[in-house]
Amino acid sequence: MSFFLETLFGGLMAGMLYSLVALGFVLIYKASGVFNFAQGAMVLFAALAMARFSEWVPLYTGITNPIVANLIAFVGAGVVMFVVAWVIERLVLRHLVNQEGTTLLMATLGISYFMEGLGQSLFGNSIYTIDIGMPKDPVMILESFFEGGILINKEDFYAAIIAAALVALLSVFFQKTATGRALRAVADDHQAAQSIGIPLNRIWVIVWCVAGVVALVAGMIWGSKLGVQFSLTTVALRALPVVILGGLTSVPGAIVGGLIIGVGEKLSEVFLGPYVGGGIEIWFAYVLALGFLLIRPQGLFGEKIIDRV
Amino acid sequence: MSKKIGDVILDVKNISLSFGGVKALTDISFNVREHEVRAIIGPNGAGKSSMLNCINGVYTPQQGSITFRGKTFSHMDSHQVAVMGIGRTFQNLALFKGMSVIDNIMTGRNLKIKSNLLWQALRIGPAQREEEMHREAVEHIIDFLEIQAYRKTPVGQLPYGLQKRVDLGRALAMEPQVLLLDEPMAGMNVEEKQDMCRFVLDVNQEFGTTVVLIEHDMGVVMDISDRVVVLDYGKKIGDGTPDEVRNNEDVISAYLGTSH
Numbered sequence: 001m002s003f004f005l006e007t008l009f010g011g012l013m014a015g016m017l018y019s020l021v022a023l024g025f026v027l028i029y030k031a032s033g034v035f036n037f038a039q040g041a042m043v044l045f046a047a048l049a050m051a052r053f054s055e056w057v058p059l060y061t062g063i064t065n066p067i068v069a070n071l072i073a074f075v076g077a078g079v080v081m082f083v084v085a086w087v088i089e090r091l092v093l094r095h096l097v098n099q100e101g102t103t104l105l106m107a108t109l110g111i112s113y114f115m116e117g118l119g120q121s122l123f124g125n126s127i128y129t130i131d132i133g134m135p136k137d138p139v140m141i142l143e144s145f146f147e148g149g150i151l152i153n154k155e156d157f158y159a160a161i162i163a164a165a166l167v168a169l170l171s172v173f174f175q176k177t178a179t180g181r182a183l184r185a186v187a188d189d190h191q192a193a194q195s196i197g198i199p200l201n202r203i204w205v206i207v208w209c210v211a212g213v214v215a216l217v218a219g220m221i222w223g224s225k226l227g228v229q230f231s232l233t234t235v236a237l238r239a240l241p242v243v244i245l246g247g248l249t250s251v252p253g254a255i256v257g258g259l260i261i262g263v264g265e266k267l268s269e270v271f272l273g274p275y276v277g278g279g280i281e282i283w284f285a286y287v288l289a290l291g292f293l294l295i296r297p298q299g300l301f302g303e304k305i306i307d308r309v
Numbered sequence: 310m311s312k313k314i315g316d317v318i319l320d321v322k323n324i325s326l327s328f329g330g331v332k333a334l335t336d337i338s339f340n341v342r343e344h345e346v347r348a349i350i351g352p353n354g355a356g357k358s359s360m361l362n363c364i365n366g367v368y369t370p371q372q373g374s375i376t377f378r379g380k381t382f383s384h385m386d387s388h389q390v391a392v393m394g395i396g397r398t399f400q401n402l403a404l405f406k407g408m409s410v411i412d413n414i415m416t417g418r419n420l421k422i423k424s425n426l427l428w429q430a431l432r433i434g435p436a437q438r439e440e441e442m443h444r445e446a447v448e449h450i451i452d453f454l455e456i457q458a459y460r461k462t463p464v465g466q467l468p469y470g471l472q473k474r475v476d477l478g479r480a481l482a483m484e485p486q487v488l489l490l491d492e493p494m495a496g497m498n499v500e501e502k503q504d505m506c507r508f509v510l511d512v513n514q515e516f517g518t519t520v521v522l523i524e525h526d527m528g529v530v531m532d533i534s535d536r537v538v539v540l541d542y543g544k545k546i547g548d549g550t551p552d553e554v555r556n557n558e559d560v561i562s563a564y565l566g567t568s569h
Contacts, residue, residue, distance in 0.1 A: 178415075178422045178440070185405045185416045192403035195365065196483055197391030197420040249407065303407040303463075 005150050007270050008263060013156035015262020016163045020218040021239035022246065022254040023167065024211045029248045030174065031183035031207035032093070033190075034104040038112035040236025042212060044228075045084065045119040047219025049077040051128035051228040070132050074220070081212030084115070089204045097200060098190050116233060125230065130223040134158055159221045166217060170210070171251045183207060187249075241289030247302025256300060261285045314535065315343030318519055319364070319487060324373035326359055332543050333359040334370065339538045339548055341487070346513050346520045348530045350554075351540035352563060357523040358400060360540065361489050364521070365397050366390045377487075391420060396485030398476045400492045400523075406465035410475050413464055414450055417482025418443040450478045454508060470501040477508060488512065490522040494529055502526075506533050527564065531555065539563070 021043060028036040053073035063069050092107050135154040174180040186193045186203050194200055219228070222235060239258075246257025261284070269281040292299065319341040326334040334356045341347045349357050362368040364375060366385035374381050377393060396417075405413050422439065451457055454474045459467055464475050473493060480488055493509065494502045510533055512518050524530045530537060531551040539547035539560045546559040554560055 178419065181408075181412060181416055182419050184408060184412075185419075188405035188407060189403045191367065191387075192399065192405065192479075193416070194387040195391060195397045195399075195403075196417050196479060197388060198416070199388050 002150050006152070007266050009150065009152050010156075011263035011266035012259055013153065013160055013262070014266065015259040016156075016160040016255075017218065017221060017235075017258075018239050018242045018262055019167070019255045019258025020163050020214065020221070021235055022242035022258050023170065023251065024214045024218065025239060025243045026246075026248060026251055026254045027170070027211045027214060028207055029243075030187050030251075032104070032204060033101055033187040034108060035101070035248070036211070037105065037108040038115055039211070039215065039239070040233040041112040041115040041119070042081070042084070042215035043219040043222070043235060044230065044232045045115050045219075046077055046081055046212060046216035047130065047223040047228045047232055048119045048123040048128070049080045050074060050216060050220050051130045051223060052123045053077055054130060054132075055128070066131070066133055074216070077216050078213060081216055082209050085205050085208030085212050088208055089201060093204050094201060097194075116230075120230070127227050127229040128223075129227050130220055132220060132224050134224055155225065159225075162217065162221065166214065167251065167255050170214075174251055179206075238285065241285035243299070244289040245292050245299055247299025249303045250299065250301035253299055253301035261288065264288060314345045317341070318343040318378060319521070320376040321360075321364065322374050322376070324360070324363055324370045324375070326356075326363060326368055326370040334363070334540075334543045337373070337540070337543075337545050339545065341519060341521055342536075343486075343519055344513070344517050345535040346509070346522065346533055348534035348537045349521065349523045349540060350525060350527065350530050350537055352525065354542075355540040356543040357525075357540055358491055359543075361397070361491055361521070361523055364390075365395065365489060391483065394483070394486040395489060396480035396483045396487070397489035398473075398480050398491055398493060400495060402469075402472050402476055404464045404472055404476055404479070407463060409461050409463055410451070410456060410459050410467070410478075411444075411447060411461065413475055414447045414478045414482050415443065417479040418446065420483065447478075447482055450481050453481075453511070454478050455504075470497055470504075473497070473501075473505065474508070477505075477512075481512065484516075485518060487519045487521065490520060492523050492525070494524060494526060502529060509533060 021039065024039040024042065025036060028034055028039070050073055053076040054070050057069040057072050057076075058064050061072075063072070088111060092111060093104075096104055096107060135158075137154060138151050139154050141150050141152060174183065182193070182198045183203060183206075185196075185198055186200060190200060218235075219232065222232060242257040242261050243254060244257075245260060246253025246255070265281045265284045268284050269278070273280050317340045321340065322338050324334055324337045325332070337356075337360060349360055351357050359368060363370045364385065366387040366389070369384040374383055375385060376382070377395070405416065408416075421443065451460060454477065456471060456474055456478070459471060464472055467475065477490070477493065490509065494505050497505065506529060509520060509522065513520050522530075522534070534551060536549060537547070537551055537554045538545060539554055539557070541559075541563040546563060547554045547557040549557070
C-alpha cells in the first residue's frame with residue numbers, strides 16, 4: 001500500500017510540472033486563439049536566463065547572499081520574458097491580426113526555432129544549474145499510518161505548492177476579472193474585440209508576458225531538478241497530451257490533465273510495465289491523448305463550440 | 310415621436326479605397342447628422358461594407374478623410390474609434406461563441422471599467438460595486454432586446470435572429486454615440502425583421518443614438534431612415550430623403566438592373 005501511495009505521489013508531483021508547462025499553452029490559446037508552439041522554447045529561454053543571471057549576479061555585483069541573488073536573477077529573467085513578449089507582439093503578432101489560426105501557428109513555430117537559437121547564443125549552450133535552495137533530501141510522512149511511512153521528495157513537494165499557487169492566481173484572473181473576460185473575447189474574434197474597444201496589442205503583450213512568467217517558473221523548477229539544457233524544450237512535447245486531455249481552453253483542465261498524465265505514467269509503468277516489457281512511461285500520455293481526441297475532442301474541461309451548419 | 314436632428318457629427322469626404330486593381334470605393338462623400346438614422350444602400354458588391362469598414366478603421370482608404378466631432382482623420386484606428394464612441398455590429402456574426410449572452414454583452418462595457426486588475430480579482434470595494442453597476446446596465450439592455458430567457462446560454466447555441474440581437478446588445482453596451490449596423494436584418498424572416506426595425510428605432514429615439522445602417526432591402530430602409538446614401542459599383546449615385554432617393558433615376562436603374 002505504501003509503495004502504491006509513493007508511486008501515486010511521485011506521479012502527482014511530476015504531473016504538477018507538466019501542468020505548469022501546459023498552462024503556458026492554455027493561457028496563450030485562451031487569450032489569442034493561437035496554439036503556441038514556442039512554449040517549450042520559452043521555457044528553455046527563461047530557464048537559461050535565470051540560470052545565467054543567478055551565476056552572473058554574485059560575480060559582477062558581489063552579492064553573495066543566495067536568496068537575494070536568486071531573487072534578482074528571477075526578476076531579471078522576468079524582465080527578459082517581458083521584453084520577449086513585447087518584441088513578439090511588435091514584430092510578429094501585430095502584423096497577423098485577423099489572420100487564420102494556422103497562420104499564427106506557423107508563426108509561433110518560427111518563433112520557437114528563433115528563440116532556441118537566440119537563447120543559446122545569448123546565454124551559452126552548456127548545461128547549467130539553477131540552485132534556488134530547494135531542499136533535496138527526501139522526507140518520510142504518514143509514518144503513523146503505514147509501516148515505514150511514505151517517502152516523498154521535499155523538492156517536488158515545494159514545487160507542487162508553487163505551481164498550485166500560480167494556478168489559483170491565474171484561474172481567478174481569467175474567470176473573475178474584466179481583463180480576463182477581455183482576453184477570452186480576443187481569443188474568440190479579433191475584429192469584434194477591437195470593435196468594442198479592447199486593445200489587442202496590449203492584451204497580447206499581457207498574455208505573452210504572463211505565459212513568459214509561467215514558462216520561467218516551470219523552467220526554474222525543472223531546471224533546479226534536472227539542470228538547464230536544450231532538452232528542456234522537449235518538456236513542452238510532454239505537455240501537449242496534457243492540454244489535449246484537459247482541454248485547450250481550460251486552466252483547471254491543464255492542471256487536472258497534468259495530474260492524470262503524471263499519475264497515469266508512473267502507475268502504469270510500475271504496475272503494468274512488468275507485463276508488457278516496460279517503457280510505458282514514454283508513450284502512455286500520447287496514447288491517452290489520442291483516445292481523448294477520438295471520444296472527447298474538446299478535452300475534459302474545454303469549451304464545446306457548436307457550429308451551426 | 311419628436312426627435313431633433315442635430316449638426317453633422319460624422320463627415321466622410323472623398324473616400325477612395327481599392328484592393329489591388331479592384332476599386333471598392335471611388336470618391337465617396339456624405340455626412341451623418343446627430344440623432345438621425347442614416348442608411349447606406351446599394352446592390353450586392355456596391356461597397357457598402359467597405360464604407361463601414363473605413364469608418365470603423367478596419368480598412369485604410371487610399372484617399373479622403375473622415376471627420377468625427379470636429380476631428381479629421383485620414384484613416385481611423387479601430388481601437389480609437391471605439392474609444393471615441395462609435396460602436397458596430399457585423400454582417401457575418403462575430404460574437405464570442407464560447408461565452409454566454411451576458412458575458413458577450415459585458416465585454417461591451419470593457420472601455421468603461423475603471424478599477425484595476427487587483428481589485429477586480431479580489432472583488433473588493435469599488436471593483437465589486439463597479440461590476441454590479443455594469444451588470445445592471447447589461448440587464449437593462451437584455452430586457453430591452455427581450456432576450457431575458459437566454460441570459461446564460463452560450464451564444465453559439467442561439468438561433469441566428471437572436472444572435473443578431475446579442476450582437477446589437479454588445480454594441481449598445483458601449484453606450485455609443487454612433488452605431489454602425491452592417492446589414493442588421495440580413496437573413497431574417499419578416500417577423501424578425503420587424504423586431505429588429507423596432508429595436509433600431511427605439512435605440513435611436515430613446516437613447517438619441519445616431520444610427521448608420523447598411524441594408525439592401527429597400528422596403529425596410531425607406532421606412533426607418535431619415536436620409537439614404539445609395540452606392541453602386543463603389544460610386545455614390547444618390548443621396549437624400551427616402552422619397553428623393555426613390556424617385557432618383559440612377560437609383561431606379563441600379564436596382565432594376567439596366568446595362569452599365
